[in-house]
Amino acid sequence: xxxxxxxxxxxxxxxxxxxxxxxxxxxxxxxxxxxxxxxxxxxxxxxxxxxxxxxxxxxxxxxxxxxxxxxxxxxxxxxxxxxxxxxxxxxxxxxxxxxxxxxxxxxxxxxxxxxxxxxxxxxxxxxxxxxxxxxxxxxxxxxxxxxxxxxxxxx
Amino acid sequence: xxxxxxxxxxxxxxxxxxxxxxxxxxxxxxxxxxxxxxxxxxxxxxxxxxxxxxxxxxxxxxxxxxxxxxxxxxxxxxxxxxxxxxxxxxxxxxxxxxxxxxxxxxxxxxxxxxxxxxxxxxxxxxxxxxxxxxxxxxxxxxxxxxxxxxxxxxxxxxxxxxxxxxxxxxxxxxxxxxxxxxxxxxxxxxxxxxxxxxxxxxxxxxxxxxxxxxxxxxxxxxxxxxxxxxxxxxxxxxxxxxxxxxxxxxxxxxxxxxxxxxxxxxxxxxxxxxxxxxxxxxxxxxxxxxxxxxxxxxxxxxxxxxxxxxxxxxxxxxxxxxxx
Amino acid sequence: xxxxxxxxxxxxxxxxxxxxxxxxxxxxxxxxxxxxxxxxxxxxxxxxxxxxxxxxxxxxxxxxxxxxxxxxxxxxxxxxxxxxxxxxxxxxxxxxxxxxxxxxxxxxxxxxxxxxxxxxxxxxxxxxxxxxxxxxxxxxxxxxxxxxxxxxxxxxxxxxxxxxxxxxxxxxxxxxxxxxxxxxxxxxxxxxxxxxxxxxxxxxxxxxxxxxxxxxxxxxxxxxxxxxxxxxxxxxxxxxxxxxxxxxxxxxxxxxxxxxxxxxxxxxxxxxxxxxxxxxxxxxxxxxxxxxxxxxxxxxxxxxxxxxxxxxxxxxxxxxxxxxxxxxxxxxxxxxxxxxxxxxxxxxxxxxxxxxxxxxxxxxxxxxxxxxxxxxxxxxxxxxxxxxxxxxxxxxxxxxxxxxxxxxxxxxxxxxxxxxxxxxxxxxxxxxxxxxxxxxxxxxxxxxxxxxxxxxxxxxxxxxxxxxxxxxxxxxxxxxxxxxxxx
Ligand code: SF4
Ligand code: SF4
Ligand code: SF4
Ligand code: FES
Numbered sequence: 001x002x003x004x005x006x007x008x009x010x011x012x013x014x015x016x017x018x019x020x021x022x023x024x025x026x027x028x029x030x031x032x033x034x035x036x037x038x039x040x041x042x043x044x045x046x047x048x049x050x051x052x053x054x055x056x057x058x059x060x061x062x063x064x065x066x067x068x069x070x071x072x073x074x075x076x077x078x079x080x081x082x083x084x085x086x087x088x089x090x091x092x093x094x095x096x097x098x099x100x101x102x103x104x105x106x107x108x109x110x111x112x113x114x115x116x117x118x119x120x121x122x123x124x125x126x127x128x129x130x131x132x133x134x135x136x137x138x139x140x141x142x143x144x145x146x147x148x149x150x151x152x153x154x155x
Numbered sequence: 156x157x158x159x160x161x162x163x164x165x166x167x168x169x170x171x172x173x174x175x176x177x178x179x180x181x182x183x184x185x186x187x188x189x190x191x192x193x194x195x196x197x198x199x200x201x202x203x204x205x206x207x208x209x210x211x212x213x214x215x216x217x218x219x220x221x222x223x224x225x226x227x228x229x230x231x232x233x234x235x236x237x238x239x240x241x242x243x244x245x246x247x248x249x250x251x252x253x254x255x256x257x258x259x260x261x262x263x264x265x266x267x268x269x270x271x272x273x274x275x276x277x278x279x280x281x282x283x284x285x286x287x288x289x290x291x292x293x294x295x296x297x298x299x300x301x302x303x304x305x306x307x308x309x310x311x312x313x314x315x316x317x318x319x320x321x322x323x324x325x326x327x328x329x330x331x332x333x334x335x336x337x338x339x340x341x342x343x344x345x346x347x348x349x350x351x352x353x354x355x356x357x358x359x360x361x362x363x364x365x366x367x368x369x370x371x372x373x374x375x376x377x378x379x380x381x382x383x384x385x386x387x388x389x390x391x392x393x394x395x396x397x398x399x400x401x402x403x404x405x406x407x408x409x410x411x412x413x414x415x416x417x418x419x420x421x422x423x424x425x426x427x428x429x430x431x432x433x434x435x436x437x438x439x440x441x442x443x444x445x446x447x448x449x450x451x452x453x454x455x456x457x458x459x460x461x462x463x464x465x466x467x468x469x470x471x472x473x474x475x476x477x478x479x
Numbered sequence: 480x481x482x483x484x485x486x487x488x489x490x491x492x493x494x495x496x497x498x499x500x501x502x503x504x505x506x507x508x509x510x511x512x513x514x515x516x517x518x519x520x521x522x523x524x525x526x527x528x529x530x531x532x533x534x535x536x537x538x539x540x541x542x543x544x545x546x547x548x549x550x551x552x553x554x555x556x557x558x559x560x561x562x563x564x565x566x567x568x569x570x571x572x573x574x575x576x577x578x579x580x581x582x583x584x585x586x587x588x589x590x591x592x593x594x595x596x597x598x599x600x601x602x603x604x605x606x607x608x609x610x611x612x613x614x615x616x617x618x619x620x621x622x623x624x625x626x627x628x629x630x631x632x633x634x635x636x637x638x639x640x641x642x643x644x645x646x647x648x649x650x651x652x653x654x655x656x657x658x659x660x661x662x663x664x665x666x667x668x669x670x671x672x673x674x675x676x677x678x679x680x681x682x683x684x685x686x687x688x689x690x691x692x693x694x695x696x697x698x699x700x701x702x703x704x705x706x707x708x709x710x711x712x713x714x715x716x717x718x719x720x721x722x723x724x725x726x727x728x729x730x731x732x733x734x735x736x737x738x739x740x741x742x743x744x745x746x747x748x749x750x751x752x753x754x755x756x757x758x759x760x761x762x763x764x765x766x767x768x769x770x771x772x773x774x775x776x777x778x779x780x781x782x783x784x785x786x787x788x789x790x791x792x793x794x795x796x797x798x799x800x801x802x803x804x805x806x807x808x809x810x811x812x813x814x815x816x817x818x819x820x821x822x823x824x825x826x827x828x829x830x831x832x833x834x835x836x837x838x839x840x841x842x843x844x845x846x847x848x849x850x851x852x853x854x855x856x857x858x859x860x861x862x863x864x865x866x867x868x869x870x871x872x873x874x875x876x877x878x879x880x881x882x883x884x885x886x887x888x889x890x891x892x893x894x895x896x897x898x899x900x901x902x903x904x905x906x907x908x909x910x911x912x913x914x915x916x917x918x919x920x921x922x923x924x925x926x927x928x929x930x931x932x933x934x935x936x937x938x939x940x941x942x943x944x945x946x947x948x949x950x951x952x953x954x955x956x957x958x959x960x961x962x963x964x965x966x
Contacts, residue, residue, distance in 0.1 A: 047432040051473040082439035085454040093461035095478040132478040175541020258538035261523035270519035293753040297500035300753040380649040413639010414653035
């Protein structure tokens, strides 16, 4: 079976989520690889959310917010933009290809553009292949049996 | 005269540590007598002649309080963590290394292979034509020699065993240790298991004496040698990365007293899951631009986010090591 | 053949294990001293901004963080091609002398004195710093702790953090001294001088006046005929903060005298599969195995070797004591391992006197704390004399000052081969057919080791870990016959 990427999408409630909704209601087709999470504003996307998404097995994270100037909380999307660049630099140091994190502006009327974006991004991540974070980090987790075995050595 | 107090049994042990945590215990200085009055130190390799076998022979839960410092880097560290957990009523992750992985945890930005390669093959002063590397088992003509196994990654104490409390700091401020110690020996009610003790929930900036305004905005982050510190304004406001806003107070802002920036050894403030995440947000808030190209340029001046925001906490963070 | 394991080695900073193999006749066949850990600092300094490295490498060792901070700070200056200001240099050296006072006091009273003051074969429950206090009196015990605290307070004042200092920036220091602070330090330094002389007196009264101990020092199984290494100033006097590294051979003849950036011409390191710690040796001679003598590449870098390589001490009382020591021990160079304790006290006096000199230097309060960085960073070496041996830090960076490579040879590492040999010799002298290997004998073997004041948190900067000790006695098939228990 060919590899199907998992993409986590954080969409702001006011523009992007509405845009995605529009794509859905107008029966525009886009890949089901994306799992959408609604946030009130892209400025609410804490770096922790993004890191957790990777830790839980996301192959990529897509953040969408209102176009510059349109954020319902004025500056939320700029805040997101600045965080996004800091985060990209950090994940690259951790061995995660920065292409796996993406920020795009999608308005409430841009259903079509949203569908095209997901289509294109899914293809890009499919080519990149799976993200190793979950698999590699799961390996080092503690297991009770190993603790017992270790203690038994001294008993 | 009161009846003789019952002394508690206490142990101090080091995993992958620098010794600074043990020194911070010695740094009770003259209060050492107070400590000895209240506690029998039953195991403390830096200062006492007790051997591993003695600890293994102790009754389960016979040690009242164990301060475990150092990270878990190899099988010996992990083994002692398991043994001490079994023998101790209260196990404290003492210091940044046990708490979050500490400075040795920076090794998680490389693989074991890369660490060995650098130390035993590529180091400029090393001559190793036979490409020898340390082995867990070596046969010598007299018999067999063994070494602990060097793990793929550095782990925090709570990644290998259950921890009751975390006492942060690299090393913890000795005054905080004494407070916690006295609380334990006087039988004061202890906070719920899993708590951070010996530190405040407020950020370090509250403890820092530098002048600060609410409006921190910068166009560039500076390396400490690129600017002249004015010795009074908040370092962040001068553009020097300081972890104060994302770090618990409790140390006395000691690095800043020396005019150096904070590197977060007291760990993240209350309820923060990932130690560097809050600092990334704080830095992003400070960037004084809404223009993408300019933002990118300013971010470039933050030269080493992983090594700075996670200076002592790579193993304890969400992405706890570099992936390949 | 039997195996004796001492695990962990206690009362030293770090983790370690000694394996002793006996022959069928119960004689010592061989001894291995194993360092069971590595942390990998050289690797993870890569990618860091080079000016951050001085505050990262302090965590190589919490016992001598100041040494790493100084060697690293000097290497970083060299990377940027910047010469620190005169005031910055004085402040650094003042800090460093306080660091020596602190460390040497700790070693003498907490690590070495238990063996002499309480007794080498005394009950292990008493053979520790608390036992020493019980013997010499609480008053003296309190004084020890107090002097150590004061030395540490001076370090904290200058370095910000009481352990992991943040003092050095490229070209200087972050913090200056006020006149009031200087006066205060001057008073404290006077106290150090008095206390260091007093410590020497304890050594005279307790150790040198005891024929049995002198005998152990001079004739015990503790002598090792090796090359000596140490840092010296322009007059070949002992210097801890800067100068050239001088090596003299087993007869006291100069083997080399090199500047920091020439270290790779003179020193090389060897890897063995049974220890995580490498074995440095003199490169021009080459590695000839764990052997003594002039043809061997093995050297030591300790208080004793520093006194062996130097022509004297740069301060008056230390100079007197230096002369007295060599006179008593029959001239230079001295090869008696346990004389390291004596040499350490001579150094303590020097550090105290030098601390006072610097505190009396009125220029130390001048405001020129930092020289400006103007060159593009490249590569640099910094060397200081750490309490436990010559310490070398070497960094390479890209043109933004991000570390591309780092190489570190730590004080204790220099002595790795010497410690192995010293242990073997002690074991051979102490373990004899028909003699039961008891706890006391194991401790006397450990004494050979403790003389080096080895610090394995330091040495294991390549691996993290602890340093305890086991003595295993192995039979000729390598089976453990007996593990010496200490209780
Ligand atoms: S927390 Fe800091 S002081 Fe403690 S062992 Fe780790 S590096 Fe050393
Ligand atoms: S950012 Fe640093 S210098 Fe500024 S107030 Fe906070 S702790 Fe102090
Ligand atoms: S200022 Fe920051 S890095 Fe320094 S001791 Fe305090 S918490 Fe740790
Ligand atoms: S509300 Fe859409 S980005 Fe802020």
